[in-house]
Amino acid sequence: MIGPVNRPMKLGDRHGIERHAGVSRVAAALAARAGRRPAGVDPADSAALLGIPDCELTPRTRGALDRLFREVGRLHRDLERAKKRALALEALADRDALTPGLNRRAFIRELERSLAFAERYRAPSSLVYLDVNDMKRINDCFGHGAGDAALRHVASVLVENVRSFDVVGRLGGDEFAVILAQIDGAAALAKARSLAEAIEERPVAWNGGALRVRVACGVHTFVGTERVDDALHAADRAMYARKRTPKPHRAAA
Numbered sequence: 001m002i003g004p005v006n007r008p009m010k011l012g013d014r015h016g017i018e019r020h021a022g023v024s025r026v027a028a029a030l031a032a033r034a035g036r037r038p039a040g041v042d043p044a045d046s047a048a049l050l051g052i053p054d055c056e057l058t059p060r061t062r063g064a065l066d067r068l069f070r071e072v073g074r075l076h077r078d079l080e081r082a083k084k085r086a087l088a089l090e091a092l093a094d095r096d097a098l099t100p101g102l103n104r105r106a107f108i109r110e111l112e113r114s115l116a117f118a119e120r121y122r123a124p125s126s127l128v129y130l131d132v133n134d135m136k137r138i139n140d141c142f143g144h145g146a147g148d149a150a151l152r153h154v155a156s157v158l159v160e161n162v163r164s165f166d167v168v169g170r171l172g173g174d175e176f177a178v179i180l181a182q183i184d185g186a187a188a189l190a191k192a193r194s195l196a197e198a199i200e201e202r203p204v205a206w207n208g209g210a211l212r213v214r215v216a217c218g219v220h221t222f223v224g225t226e227r228v229d230d231a232l233h234a235a236d237r238a239m240y241a242r243k244r245t246p247k248p249h250r251a252a253a
Helices: 011-033 043-049 059-094 104-121 135-142 144-160 185-201 228-243
Strands: 125-132 167-172 175-180 204-206 209-211 215-222
Touching: 059 104, 104 125, 104 167, 104 175, 104 215, 104 228, 125 144, 125 185, 125 228, 135 144, 144 167, 144 175, 144 185, 144 204, 144 209, 175 185, 185 215, 215 228
Parallel strands: none
Antiparallel strands: 125 175, 125 215, 167 175, 204 209
16 A cells, blocks of 8 residues: 655645635634724724734735625624614513503513512512593593593603603503602602692693593502512502592592
8 A cells, every 4th residue: 555645845835834824813813803893993904903913914815804804894883783773672662652651561571570679689669550530531521632642641740750760651541550669658659649649730731721630549569579460459459449539529720
C-alpha cells in the first residue's frame, strides 16, 4: 500500500492557510461581538474594532466584513423597530375599547400580580369596585352616545385621581375597578369615597346640558391569600351593600 505523498509546501499554499486562519478569526470575532458595535462607528473601522490586524485581511475579506456589519446594523434597527411595535400593540391590546382604563383581561392580570406581591411581602393592598348608577336610564333617556360619554367620564376621573402605579380597569358594561397598591382598608374606603365624589361633582357636558353621573363603590383589602375571583366578589358584595343604602337625591346641575 502506498501511503500519502509528502510534498513540500508551496508559497501559495502557505498564504492560503494564513488567509484561511485570518478569515476564521474574523468569523469567530463576529460571532462573539455581533450586534455590539457602538452606534456611529463606520464599517470601515470594523477590523480595528474587532482587534484584527490589517495584514490578516485581504481587500475581499475586508469588503465582506464591511457588508456584514452593515447588514448586522440594519437587522439591529429592524429588531428595535419591531420591539417598539410589539410594545405598542401589547399596550393597545390591554386598553379598553371605549375608556382610558385597562380592559378586563389586562386588569385581571394586574390583580393577579398585586395578589402575589401582597402575599410575598405581606403588604396589604385594596381593590375598589365601582358601578355606575342608573346606566339604563341614561341610555334610555339620552341615548347610548350619552351612556358612552358617561363611561368615559368615569374612567377619566379615576385615572386622573389615582397614583401612576395604581391600576384602573373597566370590567365590563358599567362596572369599573381600581387597585390601590399598598393601601389598607380605612384609607382605601376614604379614597373610594373621594373618587365617587369627584365623578359626581364633574357633570358630563351633553347636547348643551349637564349630565351628572353617580357611582356606587365597595372596597376589599387583600393580603394575597385569596384568589382573583374571591377578591372581586368580595369587593362587588361590598359595593352592592353600599348601593342598597338609601342616599339623599341631588338634582342634576
